């Protein structure tokens with residue numbers, strides 16, 4: 001799997017701004033995959049870490065709907081940390097990238113838009129296995 005942390009992108013989400021408040025729309029022009037699932041993380045204790053795995057085929061788009069958190073991204077060679085704190089921007093993570101979510105602020109909500117349904121066999125949950133898979137696939 002040839003993806004690297006350089007393939008990770010922060011994408012703008014179109015916003016309809018009004019005095020009544022803002023409305024954000026995620027349609028197929030915004031993200032490069034068909035949406036099959038949406039889930040969200042909330043009430044995450046500040047010391048908690050989520051993620052700690054990679055996906056073989058799944059693409060995901062992460063948005064901080066509220067509050068902030070850090071996403072640590074690894075491709076087996078390099079590491080980058082993206083802080084998400086703006087509901088008008090989302091983080092596109094392609095398959096083959098290790099991710100760890102941490103430093104959740106109080107009230108943070110992480111919305112995840114995914115390219116497929118939940119499938120445990122798509123996960124690599126061990127970092128050594130991930131590095132081997134990256135170098136051989």
Ligand code: T46
Nearest residue numbers: 037039041049050051052055060062099101112117118
């Ligand atoms: C990711 C980060 C950002 C389901 O039953 N259905 C689902 O759609 C998901 C995502 C999870 N689950 C079950 C599987 C586990 O028994 O919920 C439990 C917790 O899942 P996990 O430990 O994978 O949760 P996170 O927060 O560490 O990771 C999740 C996603 O799994 C992952 O793809 O990138 O959020």
